[in-house]
Amino acid sequence: xxxxxxxxxxxxxxxxxxxxxxxxxxxxxxxxxxxxxxxxxxxxxxxxxxxxxxxxxxxxxxxxxxxxxxxxxxxxxxxxxxxxxxxxxxxxxxxxxxxxxxxxxxxxxxxxxxxxxxxxxxxxxxxxxxxxxxxxxxxxxxxxxxxxxxxxxxxxxxxxxxxxxxxxxxxxxxxxxxxxxxxxxxxxxxxxxxxxxxxxxxxxxxxxxxxxxxxxxxxxxxxxxxxxxxxxxxxxxxxxxxxxxxxxxxxxxxxxxxxxxxxxxxxxxxxxxxxxxxxxxxxxxxxxxxxxxxxxxxxxxxxxxxxxxxxxxxxxxxxxxxxxxxxxxxxxxxxxxxxxxxxxxxxxxxxxxxxxxxxxxxxxxxxxxxxxxxxxxxxxxxxxxxxxxxxxxxxxxxxxxxxxxxxxxxxxxxxxxxxxxxxxxxxxxxxxxxxxxxxxxxxxxxxxxxxxxxxxxxxxxxxxxxxxxxxxxxxxxxxxxxxxxxxxxxxxxxxxxxxxxxxxxxxxxxxxxxxxxxxxxxxxxx
Amino acid sequence: xxxxxxxxxxxxxxxxxxxxxxxxxxxxxxxxxxxxxxxxxxxxxxxxxxxxxxxxxxxxxxxxxxxxxxxxxxxxxxxxxxxxxxxxxxxxxxxxxxxxxxxxxxxxxxxxxxxxxxxxxxxxxxxxxxxxxxxxxxxxxxxxxxxxxxxxxxxxxxxxxxxxxxxxxxxxxxxxxxxxxxxxxxxxxxxxxxxxxxxxxxxxxxxxxxxxxxxxxxxxxxxxxxxxxxxxxxxxxxxxxxxxxxxxxxxxxxxxxx
Numbered sequence: 001x002x003x004x005x006x007x008x009x010x011x012x013x014x015x016x017x018x019x020x021x022x023x024x025x026x027x028x029x030x031x032x033x034x035x036x037x038x039x040x041x042x043x044x045x046x047x048x049x050x051x052x053x054x055x056x057x058x059x060x061x062x063x064x065x066x067x068x069x070x071x072x073x074x075x076x077x078x079x080x081x082x083x084x085x086x087x088x089x090x091x092x093x094x095x096x097x098x099x100x101x102x103x104x105x106x107x108x109x110x111x112x113x114x115x116x117x118x119x120x121x122x123x124x125x126x127x128x129x130x131x132x133x134x135x136x137x138x139x140x141x142x143x144x145x146x147x148x149x150x151x152x153x154x155x156x157x158x159x160x161x162x163x164x165x166x167x168x169x170x171x172x173x174x175x176x177x178x179x180x181x182x183x184x185x186x187x188x189x190x191x192x193x194x195x196x197x198x199x200x201x202x203x204x205x206x207x208x209x210x211x212x213x214x215x216x217x218x219x220x221x222x223x224x225x226x227x228x229x230x231x232x233x234x235x236x237x238x239x240x241x242x243x244x245x246x247x248x249x250x251x252x253x254x255x256x257x258x259x260x261x262x263x264x265x266x267x268x269x270x271x272x273x274x275x276x277x278x279x280x281x282x283x284x285x286x287x288x289x290x291x292x293x294x295x296x297x298x299x300x301x302x303x304x305x306x307x308x309x310x311x312x313x314x315x316x317x318x319x320x321x322x323x324x325x326x327x328x329x330x331x332x333x334x335x336x337x338x339x340x341x342x343x344x345x346x347x348x349x350x351x352x353x354x355x356x357x358x359x360x361x362x363x364x365x366x367x368x369x370x371x372x373x374x375x376x377x378x379x380x381x382x383x384x385x386x387x388x389x390x391x392x393x394x395x396x397x398x399x400x401x402x403x404x405x406x407x408x409x410x411x412x413x414x415x416x417x418x419x420x421x422x423x424x425x426x427x428x429x430x431x432x433x434x435x436x437x438x439x440x441x442x443x444x445x446x447x448x449x450x451x452x453x454x455x456x457x458x459x460x461x462x463x464x465x466x467x468x469x470x471x472x473x474x475x476x477x478x479x480x481x482x483x484x485x486x487x488x489x490x491x492x493x494x495x496x497x498x499x500x501x502x503x504x505x506x507x508x509x510x511x512x513x514x515x516x517x518x519x520x521x522x523x524x525x526x
Numbered sequence: 527x528x529x530x531x532x533x534x535x536x537x538x539x540x541x542x543x544x545x546x547x548x549x550x551x552x553x554x555x556x557x558x559x560x561x562x563x564x565x566x567x568x569x570x571x572x573x574x575x576x577x578x579x580x581x582x583x584x585x586x587x588x589x590x591x592x593x594x595x596x597x598x599x600x601x602x603x604x605x606x607x608x609x610x611x612x613x614x615x616x617x618x619x620x621x622x623x624x625x626x627x628x629x630x631x632x633x634x635x636x637x638x639x640x641x642x643x644x645x646x647x648x649x650x651x652x653x654x655x656x657x658x659x660x661x662x663x664x665x666x667x668x669x670x671x672x673x674x675x676x677x678x679x680x681x682x683x684x685x686x687x688x689x690x691x692x693x694x695x696x697x698x699x700x701x702x703x704x705x706x707x708x709x710x711x712x713x714x715x716x717x718x719x720x721x722x723x724x725x726x727x728x729x730x731x732x733x734x735x736x737x738x739x740x741x742x743x744x745x746x747x748x749x750x751x752x753x754x755x756x757x758x759x760x761x762x763x764x765x766x767x768x769x770x771x772x773x774x775x776x777x778x779x780x781x782x783x784x
Binding site: 165168169170171172173183184185187188201202265266267300301302303341343373374377378410411415416417420421482483 | 679
């Protein structure tokens with residue numbers, strides 16, 4: 001550890017976070033959600049849309065919900081329908097959507113039989129995900145895996161075909177990771193749009209076809225550049241687990257996936273979010289996908305100096321909940337950000353303190369470092385320098401994933417050369433200060449060390465308080481980002497249902513068992 | 527320094543009227559001499575002379591980025607410009623609260639939101655939230671303001687309903703996402719809705735965001751627009767002063783009618 005942090009306090013934070021997560025899990029294990037059940041249907045092979053454009057998983061889940069049968073689990077009803085009709089899950093979905101079959105009505109089939117007939121579909125789906133994880137490992141082994149901090153940039157044209165050109169250009173310029181930012185408000189849609197899309201606002205819709213198109217484009221440019229280019233999307237909002245499943249099927253490499261982001265910043269119901277994030281993280285774990293948590297958001301809505309301890313507290317909670325979904329350390333990308341007011345005297349020292357603290361406390365996790373946005377004004381020249389300072393902090397504190405700042409932040413979604421300039425900035429700073437961190441020791445009791453210890457102390461107090469009240473009550477009290485949400489408020493609560501005793505989710509049963517079986521590689525388990 | 531001719535103002539590099547401008551842009555062309563020449567000719571068509579492509583970068587694939595200098599041949603007659611500005615006398619936190627207490631004698635209610643699909647609350651939070659921005663308190667902190675920040679992705683209908691419910695004196699809308707001009711349509715809908723509800727004369731309609739100007743705001747039917755660099759006190763002072771002006775106008779009209 002480079003900073004002489006109080007290890008007892010770190011242990012106490014972990015203990016508190018663990019208790020907090022256990023409490024959350026009690027609620028999670030009692031319920032399922034429309035999104036989880038739609039995900040199960042997608043995983044057993046249901047895809048496509050009905051004549052009105054409604055995704056078939058939504059059509060089937062709505063039928064079950066209306067019949068009051070969703071608490072059995074969609075797999076249970078799909079198994080019965082397959083056993084009774086001899087049709088495939090996709091054919092059953094097509095017929096149900098056409099009104100030729102009542103999905104919730106096959107009650108005569110024995111549970112054992114219903115489960116047995118789905119075995120092949122379940123196994124095929126898991127095998128596809130596992131093959132993707134293995135393929136990723138194979139490509140990373142064959143190609144250059146990249147040097148940390150990995151360079152992460154965003155494309156956001158709204159048109160997937162336009163995104164492809166920009167993503168490939170960015171990769172050729174040196175980007176390691178491409179995130180296709182979503183159209184604004186997709187997180188509030190209670191379905192996943194279908195097919196390739198060319199219209200979006202502030203981003204491009206996340207659809208399985210768009211995932212496939214971008215994956216193919218990045219594989220091409222990976223072979224061309226000799227570096228494995230990773231693909232990122234947003235596993236958040238009302239369709240969190242469905243996006244996870246699509247990402248697992250199309251070999252995405254990272255997913256934005258935070259335990260509280262949707263609750264706080266999108267006003268999505270907390271019961272819904274906790275249940276959805278648990279299952280989505282299981283799928284991410286199984287697919288070898290690295291999650292990126294969203295602690296940077298606390299710093300854009302609140303003051304980055306005063307709220308630093310909330311970032312740390314949230315990182316501990318995200319870590320504890322991620323472990324409960326079976327994610328290994330290497331796939332838990334904890335977020336934080338460089339957002340202190342640039343007018344602050346010694347602001348850079350505080351940034352370094354917070355970044356080094358995160359590295360010291362989470363030594364084996366791929367930390368995701370977010371750039372300045374709040375104080376970017378359209379003064380592109382100052383902004384470019386701020387991004388340089390951010391890059392310096394990133395390389396000297398050993399960050400893993402560096403989301404590059406754009407000089408035109410607050411002006412427009414990045415133009416092709418904005419991204420190029422950002423990559424040049426990062427490559428220059430990273431190369432020029434490559435081993436700076438190894439040369440540095442921090443003054444005992446100096447500004448950096450004292451600041452880090454102070455943040456840790458405050459995070460300990462916060463976590464102890466949250467353990468006392470429980471996470472839901474703490475969110476209601478506005479502990480996180482000063483935003484208050486209630487357990488029964490927010491969007492999507494109507495999609496949360498109690499599980500029946502015979503509830504069946506084959507993937508939530510099978511994946512944890514396979515994850516603990518392990519293997520040589522933590523991400524593909526081969 | 528020689529005197530500037532305000533009827534013919536040109537860019538300034540290091541000598542008056544040298545017209546020097548720096549440009550940066552990309553072309554969807556492969557890096558090479560043809561791409562550079564294309565950039566040079568394009569800059570000439572933009573109205574630049576002595577064009578110098580000082581830097582060209584291969585962006586990978588069919589894209590090249592250029593930094594170009596040129597002399598702008600055009601000029602602007604500054605004496606003929608008429609720019610609408612928000613009429614406001616700058617005051618600080620204490621002066622604004624005193625002003626409201628003395629001149630209005632009641633609290634001012636504002637409702638604020640990021641509307642439509644926009645999820646970026648950084649602007650509205652800076653103006654409204656207790657903590658404020660750049661060392662200034664937000665409106666929530668002002669004892670003579672009652673401020674409601676409804677947050678992100680608020681439908682226009684909800685915002686207007688809350689304005690009616692709270693008897694708001696002012697509605698503040700922040701729009702950050704401007705891709706494909708989505709903010710224009712959204713802001714226009716709010717004006718239509720406020721008019722349809724018959725409360726247009728009862729509220730100040732104010733919008734803000736990085737791409738918002740006062741001129742644009744007036745064009746869209748708002749009372750005022752605030753662009754980048756706006757501080758909470760700018761907005762607070764405007765609302766306070768405008769409400770006092772409005773009350774004067776109303777009482778003057780009432781006197782006349784009598």
